[in-house]
Amino acid sequence: MSNGKESTAVASEGLRGVVAAQSAIGDVNGEQGILIYQGYNIHDLAEHSTFEEVVFLLWNGRLPKAEELADFKGRLRRNYEVPPQVIEMMKSFPKDADPMDVLRTAVSSLDFYDENGHGTDREQAVKAAVRITGQIGTIAAAWDRIRNGKDVIAPDKNLSIAENFLYMLRGERADQDEEHIFDVCLILHADHELNASTFTTRVVAGTLAGMYGAVTAGVAALAGPLHGGANTNVMKMLLEINDPAKIDTWLDQALAEKRKIMGIGHAVYKTEDPRATWLRKFSKQMADKKGEQKWFTMSQAIEKAMLDKKGMYPNVDFYSASTYYLMGIPLDLYTPIFAVSRISGWTGHILEQYGHNKLIRPRAEYIGARDQKYTPIDQR
Numbered sequence: 359m360s361n362g363k364e365s366t367a368v369a370s371e372g373l374r375g376v377v378a379a380q381s382a383i384g385d386v387n388g389e390q391g392i393l394i395y396q397g398y399n400i401h402d403l404a405e406h407s408t409f410e411e412v413v414f415l416l417w418n419g420r421l422p423k424a425e426e427l428a429d430f431k432g433r434l435r436r437n438y439e440v441p442p443q444v445i446e447m448m449k450s451f452p453k454d455a456d457p458m459d460v461l462r463t464a465v466s467s468l469d470f471y472d473e474n475g476h477g478t479d480r481e482q483a484v485k486a487a488v489r490i491t492g493q494i495g496t497i498a499a500a501w502d503r504i505r506n507g508k509d510v511i512a513p514d515k516n517l518s519i520a521e522n523f524l525y526m527l528r529g530e531r532a533d534q535d536e537e538h539i540f541d542v543c544l545i546l547h548a549d550h551e552l553n554a555s556t557f558t559t560r561v562v563a564g565t566l567a568g569m570y571g572a573v574t575a576g577v578a579a580l581a582g583p584l585h586g587g588a589n590t591n592v593m594k595m596l597l598e599i600n601d602p603a604k605i606d607t608w609l610d611q612a613l614a615e616k617r618k619i620m621g622i623g624h625a626v627y628k629t630e631d632p633r634a635t636w637l638r639k640f641s642k643q644m645a646d647k648k649g650e651q652k653w654f655t656m657s658q659a660i661e662k663a664m665l666d667k668k669g670m671y672p673n674v675d676f677y678s679a680s681t682y683y684l685m686g687i688p689l690d691l692y693t694p695i696f697a698v699s700r701i702s703g704w705t706g707h708i709l710e711q712y713g714h715n716k717l718i719r720p721r722a723e724y725i726g727a728r729d730q731k732y733t734p735i736d737q738r
């Protein structure tokens with residue numbers, strides 16, 4: 359009997375090379391190391407744009423005019439505040455809870471306080487996207503304060519998302535260099551075509567589930583160590599090695615044990631990840647600023663060794679680790695920060711999915727048994 363599949367259909371492991379959606383949001387050229395958002399090269403955006411402008415671009419397919427950007431920033435800022443019930447709920451969580459688990463639960467609960475949160479028409483979905491984009495950084499920063507027994511710092515509507523995040527985390531403004539670096543970090547992490555978490559959000563949105571559910575699923579997918587969790591693990595690796603002289607031995611042993619070196623390699627890029635080019639620069643800039651070269655020097659040595667030994671390049675997570683470390687950001691907040699940025703790509707893709715929706719329902723190549731006879735339980 360036909361199962362509706364070509365008899366020769368073979369699964370592509372990890373869906374590598376499978377084109378699963380049409381999208382105008384972003385494109386990755388893995389051979390040449392080019393990343394574009396809505397046609398704009400990431401280098402151009404990192405050089406000239408701001409995170410808020412990039413969010414507008416991803417959602418609308420064009421750069422905003424001055425008054426549109428001002429209006430858009432105003433909308434985001436009016437939504438920085440998280441419902442007090444969510445903050446109260448977070449206060450009841452175990453203090454050692456993983457910040458990504460906290461983020462996932464808190465983002466999911468935002469749905470209760472948005473009466474139109476399930477709307478999938480463009481206007482309502484954009485409203486929900488604005489709310490989550492405004493609030494996700496507030497949640498991540500609030501959790502760090504709560505778990506350390508500190509007062510939650512209310513967001514400041516005069517600040518950008520990047521400025522505000524660092525302010526809410528520290529309780530005081532960061533200096534301009536750090537705020538700028540952080541803003542560009544948000545630009546660099548904003549979208550990356552059908553990466554695992556973005557694909558997840560599209561699958562959920564494809565069922566016409568609401569924006570909050572789709573984003574919650576994206577947060578869950580991003581948490582994994584092979585995806586957004588890699589940046590934290592890069593810093594753990596650097597701290598574990600802790601001595602430039604030990605790098606070679608450490609790497610040889612890790613590779614002999616077939617361990618993956620975090621922050622190295624990519625499913626699509628076969629050359630330098632263009633985001634790593636910026637983050638390498640920022641890691642060096644922070645090293646100079648703080649007078650602490652160790653982590654940058656070690657990162658460079660690991661980069662070189664992995665190129666020599668395996669022909670592999672650093673990805674976005676590699677140098678973001680030492681950059682954030684020297685900003686004094688706790689290790690386990692690196693992945694939530696990724697989410698504070700990637701929310702823009704997720705919501706952009708969800709809006710695109712709602713706009714031309716088709717339920718995402720692939721097939722599996724069945725490799726199990728057939729024609730089994732049911733045996734009653736007392737005869738097994």
Ligand code: COA
Nearest residue numbers: 583584585588617618619620621622623624625673674675
């Ligand atoms: N360190 C050491 N070896 C690596 C490696 C790494 N970081 N990444 C891939 N490899 C090796 C694999 O062991 C495998 O070797 P083999 O053929 O001898 O078994 C080969 O390269 C292919 O690896 P595979 O995992 O199939 O490639 P992929 O395209 O699926 O992997 C990643 C992409 C990103 C999942 C992978 O490179 C990785 O796990 N990197 C570390 C985690 C990370 O930084 N993730 C963030 C991505 S932005």
